[in-house]
Amino acid sequence: MNPIPKPSVIVMIGASGSGKSTLARTWPADYRLGLDSYRWVVSGEAGDQEATADAVFVLTAVLERRLARGLTCVVDATHTGIEVRRRAIEIAHAHQLPAAAVVLTTPLPQCLDRNSRRPDNRRVPDEEVRRQHQQISLARPGLHSEGFDHVVTDTRLMRMRLLLQRAVDRVHADHQVEGDHTEHARRVLARRFFGEDLAETFHWTQLRPNHDPVGALAVGGDEITLAYRTWFPDPMDWGFEAQVPCLGGCSGPAWVPVRGPMDLLAVYDDDFPEDVVRCERCTAGATVREAV
Ligand SMILES: [Zn+2]
CATH class of the missing domain: 3.40.50.300 (P-loop containing nucleotide triphosphate hydrolases)
Known part of the structure; x- marks a missing residue:
């Protein structure tokens, strides 16, 4: 009561x-x-x-x-x-x-x-x-x-029930995101991963059928390209990758997993561990996709 x-x-x-x-x-x-x-x-x-x-x-x-x-x-x-x-x-x-x-x-x-x-x-x-x-x-x-x-x-x-209910509602909303590919769901996804402020600077740039959606964080002259990877069978393993130059020196796009703002900062500062980089063209770096 x-x-x-x-x-x-x-x-x-x-x-x-x-x-x-x-x-x-x-x-x-x-x-x-x-x-x-x-x-x-x-x-x-x-x-x-x-x-x-x-x-x-x-x-x-x-x-x-x-x-x-x-x-x-x-x-x-x-x-x-x-x-x-x-x-x-x-x-x-x-x-x-x-x-x-x-x-x-x-x-x-x-x-x-x-x-x-x-x-x-x-x-x-x-x-x-x-x-x-x-x-x-x-x-x-x-x-x-x-x-x-x-x-x-x-x-x-x-008040506990209200707090729990709100948490449950949020989990439901998050679950909808996994299977839902609407613009709104993608927006929620970006907010959940990057927080309110960063999500404001994020927009999806490529949404093609049968391809992972690609977007960009852009502020002023700075930009980080991000792809949302959905190739793992368990949606819990889905997540963003940020595009970086290939460490092997080829012109192909390479990617590193980003789990939150700290990883994005490392990408921006060029300060990420080399062994997590995966190039699309050459064999430089880890081959995450082949492991699936
Ligand atoms: Zn390469």
Whole structure:
């Protein structure tokens, strides 16, 4: 059962390291307004405390614009201070939407432990985590009287199924790609292999029947040609190869397998292991295809 109505403003309340962002990730990405993300947006550093005021300014602007459209928002910040919480409630009510407090009940030692495992620029001093945890414990009984329409603890939120369902949906989408040769499926394929940004620079250039599809990553004057190999019987083994000059010095196209951005960088830098190169014309390099 999900006690939080939709749409609403979901206000996460929890110390650093309490798992707010992990829980927030169970909502769709556009719902999530994370203070750390906006610190990063305005300053380039998610942990830059001096950027907090500017980050709050941008977060609030996005929150208001979404609420004006009647869209649910999950505000991912510590919300330890009563003034900050009151402000969130006011904004929700100004848009005739309920404000729901989601209180993280993670014990202090666990918060401290998680916090200690963060990178330097994201770590909060232990004293600060202790202070946050205590402030929230003290505030908890009074959240209803502060004006929250709903107060729930993380332990009452059944969010796991939603997260699992989304993962299952993604697997289904990926499986469709294996047998599906539509433009959309190929686009999904490129995104899955190279990530959002690289996929934006990728386009298919040769789609001929009975030939592996060929495409190119192009930015400015740089270009890497890629072919998607489907000659292995098990679709799990299908994957991209990048075109490189033949090491044997012939004019034929040679190929190296690329499994992700790191391999592409190696291709761009001319820094890939020679034994994985396969030339189409001469016998230089590995003969992957003959092994099939
Ligand atoms: Zn060759």
